[in-house]
Amino acid sequence: MKALLIRDLQLAMRAGGGFGLGLAFFLIVTALVPFGVGPQSALLSTIAPGILWLGALLACLLSLDRILALDWEDGTLDLLACAPLPMEATVSIKAFAHWLTTGLPLVIAAPLFGLLLNLPSAGYIPLVLSLLLGTPALSVIGTFGAALTVGIKRGGLLLSLLVLPLYVPTLIYGAEAARRGAEGLSSTTPLMMLAGITFGTIALLPFASAAVLRVNIR
Amino acid sequence: MKALLIRDLQLAMRAGGGFGLGLAFFLIVTALVPFGVGPQSALLSTIAPGILWLGALLACLLSLDRILALDWEDGTLDLLACAPLPMEATVSIKAFAHWLTTGLPLVIAAPLFGLLLNLPSAGYIPLVLSLLLGTPALSVIGTFGAALTVGIKRGGLLLSLLVLPLYVPTLIYGAEAARRGAEGLSSTTPLMMLAGITFGTIALLPFASAAVLRVNIR
Amino acid sequence: MQLGVHTLSVARGGIAVLEGLSFTIKAGGCLILRGPNGIGKTTLLRTISGLQPALDGTIEAVEDSIAYAAHSDGIKQVLTVRENLAFWAEVFGTRDIAPALNAFALEPLADRPAGALSAGQKRRLGLARLLVTGRPIWVLDEPTVSLDVDAVAMFAGAIHAHLASGGIALIATHIDLGLEAEILDVTPFKALAPLALDDAMEGFL
Amino acid sequence: MQLGVHTLSVARGGIAVLEGLSFTIKAGGCLILRGPNGIGKTTLLRTISGLQPALDGTIEAVEDSIAYAAHSDGIKQVLTVRENLAFWAEVFGTRDIAPALNAFALEPLADRPAGALSAGQKRRLGLARLLVTGRPIWVLDEPTVSLDVDAVAMFAGAIHAHLASGGIALIATHIDLGLEAEILDVTPFKALAPLALDDAMEGFL
Amino acid sequence: MMPDLGKYAGSVLSAYGASIVFLIAIVVLSVVQSRRAKAALKDVEDRRND
Amino acid sequence: MSLWEYANPVKFMALSGRVLPVVAVLSGLCLVVGLVWGFFFTPDDFRQGSTVKIIYLHVPAALMAINVWLMMLVTSLVWIIRRHHVSALAAKAAAPIGVVMTLIALITGAIWGQPMWGTWWAWDPRLTSFLILFLFYLGYIALWAAIEDNDSAADLTSILCLVGSVFALLSRYAVNFWNQGLHQGASLSLDKEKNVADVFYQPLLFCIAGFVLLFIALLLLRTRTEIRVRRTKSLLARERMA
Numbered sequence A, B: 001m002k003a004l005l006i007r008d009l010q011l012a013m014r015a016g017g018g019f020g021l022g023l024a025f026f027l028i029v030t031a032l033v034p035f036g037v038g039p040q041s042a043l044l045s046t047i048a049p050g051i052l053w054l055g056a057l058l059a060c061l062l063s064l065d066r067i068l069a070l071d072w073e074d075g076t077l078d079l080l081a082c083a084p085l086p087m088e089a090t091v092s093i094k095a096f097a098h099w100l101t102t103g104l105p106l107v108i109a110a111p112l113f114g115l116l117l118n119l120p121s122a123g124y125i126p127l128v129l130s131l132l133l134g135t136p137a138l139s140v141i142g143t144f145g146a147a148l149t150v151g152i153k154r155g156g157l158l159l160s161l162l163v164l165p166l167y168v169p170t171l172i173y174g175a176e177a178a179r180r181g182a183e184g185l186s187s188t189t190p191l192m193m194l195a196g197i198t199f200g201t202i203a204l205l206p207f208a209s210a211a212v213l214r215v216n217i218r
Numbered sequence C, D: 001m002q003l004g005v006h007t008l009s010v011a012r013g014g015i016a017v018l019e020g021l022s023f024t025i026k027a028g029g030c031l032i033l034r035g036p037n038g039i040g041k042t043t044l045l046r047t048i049s050g051l052q053p054a055l056d057g058t059i060e061a062v063e064d065s066i067a068y069a070a071h072s073d074g075i076k077q078v079l080t081v082r083e084n085l086a087f088w089a090e091v092f093g094t095r096d097i098a099p100a101l102n103a104f105a106l107e108p109l110a111d112r113p114a115g116a117l118s119a120g121q122k123r124r125l126g127l128a129r130l131l132v133t134g135r136p137i138w139v140l141d142e143p144t145v146s147l148d149v150d151a152v153a154m155f156a157g158a159i160h161a162h163l164a165s166g167g168i169a170l171i172a173t174h175i176d177l178g179l180e181a182e183i184l185d186v187t188p189f190k191a192l193a194p195l196a197l198d199d200a201m202e203g204f205l
Numbered sequence E: 001m002m003p004d005l006g007k008y009a010g011s012v013l014s015a016y017g018a019s020i021v022f023l024i025a026i027v028v029l030s031v032v033q034s035r036r037a038k039a040a041l042k043d044v045e046d047r048r049n050d
Numbered sequence F: 001m002s003l004w005e006y007a008n009p010v011k012f013m014a015l016s017g018r019v020l021p022v023v024a025v026l027s028g029l030c031l032v033v034g035l036v037w038g039f040f041f042t043p044d045d046f047r048q049g050s051t052v053k054i055i056y057l058h059v060p061a062a063l064m065a066i067n068v069w070l071m072m073l074v075t076s077l078v079w080i081i082r083r084h085h086v087s088a089l090a091a092k093a094a095a096p097i098g099v100v101m102t103l104i105a106l107i108t109g110a111i112w113g114q115p116m117w118g119t120w121w122a123w124d125p126r127l128t129s130f131l132i133l134f135l136f137y138l139g140y141i142a143l144w145a146a147i148e149d150n151d152s153a154a155d156l157t158s159i160l161c162l163v164g165s166v167f168a169l170l171s172r173y174a175v176n177f178w179n180q181g182l183h184q185g186a187s188l189s190l191d192k193e194k195n196v197a198d199v200f201y202q203p204l205l206f207c208i209a210g211f212v213l214l215f216i217a218l219l220l221l222r223t224r225t226e227i228r229v230r231r232t233k234s235l236l237a238r239e240r241m242a
């Protein structure tokens, strides 16, 4: 199990591996929003928490197809299926590696991007907290989507399509927590809900992902 | 040349091909925005043109890695490089096929999505016009990015990083045209600029893409 | 330790391709499967390895005793030869990769990224992976593709050593491997024109 | 019509692998390249096909006369066998795919998606593609991988017909193809231990 | 010696601090990489000359 | 003797080895003089107070950020046209320096903006185009990192640099059209009348010289590193082949 995690992280660091690219994508989406909606800082600071959450979600989304597809293409998944490692463990580790390489950097960098969008100063802590609680769910759900579409060549778009609706509850509570925080209100309730979703998905979804993956392999 | 275009369209229609998926992604992004920024319709209608443009851009972006990567993996590009078809023509056709399967549906469907975000009624025609003029540039620029990263396994994230900054001028003029339109102002100037960018990229960028692709094949 | 297959039927894409196949390989035994293209050898091997369900019949093998190797051998282009092997060794709980490197003369290439290997060198790496699994039953699908004469000899040597230590090998191939082993032609087990089965399967097939 | 190669040097990953290679194949001639794994056969064939630049030397061939085929044969899994061939026929300006289907006994599979073929069937499709290119010079890298005996005979037949009509074939392989043809072992052309060249290359190489 | 920076002291000092940290970082990084490359090259060339 | 001779790695190594220490010392001197003079011995501005001292870092860094990219553009063109390896490696070596310069300009600007405009960041055209430039640098570096083969990487990044420059220029105009900003206009011009007062101007010149020299020193150092890395790689590969 440790071997798999280490290898996944190693692969992410190597050339073309994509560590840090998620961050860059997040930065770019954040930077593009003002080009789209205009530069007025009052408007930007109203939509900032939502946009930051959306950006994080999209950065996550774009890197999902790396979770399993590469291992599928070169036959690693077939071989892992024969290995003495339950499929549930495999998918959980892969989700965890994805979070470490994508979610965690986003959580750490989010305050900086908040500056770009004039996030009100009360909003920083709730934003970071909500991302910290919410991004693991994004990775776990995303792994499920990746397992569903793993057999399809360049199924990236289909993957997004399947995963986005599953992301809705996480996004709602996450963005709500960040928004309430930015407006100076208490964001305890949405944060609680978010934590619930995250722990629930971490506990249960790997079984679904493993089942789906087994079907796809055969 | 016609054969290549027809085959690309055929592939897009087949299972897992992605025709219409861009549209679905556009729909979902549009639908997620209210979850992110909150449901106030005044706010939504202010940001609607920008969000629609951003959504179109992201939908385009997500499908870019299909333009060349599949053909690279199964050796088609090697064989096309030997075929009696200049590489410039190949990349132009591929960009055109991408636009037909991704950009054009977005242009047609955009007014519908405008409804979802309360786009002011004056805004529809400029929105469609700006998308019609702008999306071809997105496809052509995207093909350049795809050619740059074609040798890199699952280089999707790197592709986005390279392409998004190149999209900035198109996005600015496009969203500006749509926004001015929605506010009832004249959007002739940005539309002119947009047309300029589109024709410029269509005329010149295929040479860069072809050069880059030749380097990657060797 | 033995690998037994009893009246096995296997299907690909929902259609039976081989039917009623039975054989047993004892410890130290090797069976070579032959048959024309498209007869169903790959399907059979994947079924035996547990990667897809059998249509009918039973496969008798100790759990977690099978190592499967096919064309796609789970090699990461950006990792070096050594890192690739070490990863699989760790997954299968065997730590020592030196014998595997040695058996396929991979030491000189050990620190090269797998992406910079030639076709035959990559194949050798794929075969070396079998040694680090520590599994007694090897199920191999066309293992010698793109190997030169020397490498085929290395492969034969590895198989001999494996069998001598009580291992089992089941190999599908079209070419001569230079192994003396039992040969099973699967052609006679080709599934009957599936229309004949129609009534039994009630409706669909 | 002939294919000439004069004191050709080819490189992979920036390093010379074969040096000073010369040969000429006349119309109707076939040359088989042999050599151990990793010697540089694939690199040589890709260079001759114009897919990568030569380090040194010249390649003499009429423009647009070479058809290259390797492991990845540009086959789309979701298109049928017929559609795949028809596409390449159109690209190369030859319309008729019937002879190609016929030569590799692909008619029964013609309407099957290429993704549902076995390894050998897929390979046959890849070889059939050569026939629809209408190109006189065939450059083939291990063409008979995963083919059964019948299919190898079909391949030999296709090569004979091609040579008889004045074509040229250059084939790299490790196994016997059942063709009588000149054989060139490229081993003697292995690039010298390049260290000797070092000072002349000033700086990097 | 220290000039009176008035109410903007924080800004000015942090600007100088951050910039100098960055400049030092790139210089140190370049020097370290240079050393490493030199050592690696020496290693290989020594081996070659043996 | 033609300038092109220095495109030969051996000649370049010999010359740069001699020039590097001189440039390094000079740049250190200029930077110390300029920054100490600027920080300790200039008066406060009547409007901006002591924040005016930030100019000694902000302006040179901003100038370098753009000029490093221009230099990369030139060396990329030289690689494309004449295929001199040192030229391609110089472009590769320059990019991280450019990133640092851009970051310094952005950060000092942001810190300056807080007291002056009351905000860390505004979507002013000048600031925005700097952010875009930053993105171009990131993409350029990421592409170099992602490609194994040296010559291909040089080819691809050169073309990216070329195309990117055109789009950076387009963005500059687009951004201007999109928003008229808060930022200072150009105050350093040859036309002396419009320049900032001499008290600020002279130390600024030292700082600019210091940044330019620092860039040259770093560029030489990093290019030497790249050449050594290349040579090491080739030798290792040859060793394996032998």
Ligand code: HEM
Pocket (backbone or CB within 6 Å): F055, F058, F059, F062, F063, F105, F106, F107, F108, F109, F110, F111, F112, F113, F114, F116, F117, F126, F127, F128, F130, F131, F183, F184, F185, F186, F187, F188
């Ligand atoms: C993150 C924010 C900022 C960025 C990216 C930025 C960028 C730049 C750039 C690129 C230049 C050089 C332009 C040229 O010489 O043509 C420049 C110069 C300058 N900036 Fe900023 N700037 C920022 C914030 C500020 C702020 C907040 C102030 C002060 C209120 C400021 C004051 C100046 C001044 C006085 C110059 C010198 C103008 C000249 O001599 O050309 N900048 N800045």
Ligand SMILES: Nc1ncnc2c1ncn2[C@@H]1O[C@H](COP(=O)(O)OP(=O)(O)OP(=O)(O)O)[C@@H](O)[C@H]1O
Pocket (backbone or CB within 6 Å): C012, C013, C014, C015, C017, C035, C036, C037, C038, C039, C040, C041, C042, C043, C044, D115, D116, D117, D118, D119, D120, D121, D146
């Ligand atoms: N998705 C599918 N749907 C229907 N039939 C399929 C599908 N995939 C494969 N087949 C068919 O199943 C048969 C068995 O294929 P298999 O790959 O097992 O053959 P094989 O014996 O390994 O052949 P080869 O020697 O060419 O590798 C083939 O005839 C093939 O055409």
Ligand SMILES: Nc1ncnc2c1ncn2[C@@H]1O[C@H](COP(=O)(O)OP(=O)(O)OP(=O)(O)O)[C@@H](O)[C@H]1O
Pocket (backbone or CB within 6 Å): C115, C116, C117, C118, C119, C120, C121, C146, D012, D013, D014, D015, D017, D035, D036, D037, D038, D039, D040, D041, D042, D043, D044, F237
């Ligand atoms: N990116 C690379 N960098 C350095 N060396 C490489 C790279 N890619 C391949 N090589 C080496 O180049 C040599 C030539 O490889 P090539 O694929 O041409 O061999 P081949 O003769 O086709 O071998 P095979 O019979 O195994 O297919 C091999 O020794 C290989 O290890």
Ligand SMILES: [Mg+2]
Pocket (backbone or CB within 6 Å): C041, C042, C043, C141, D118, D119, D120
């Ligand atoms: Mg098979």
Ligand SMILES: [Mg+2]
Pocket (backbone or CB within 6 Å): C118, C119, C120, D041, D042, D043, D141
């Ligand atoms: Mg080869």
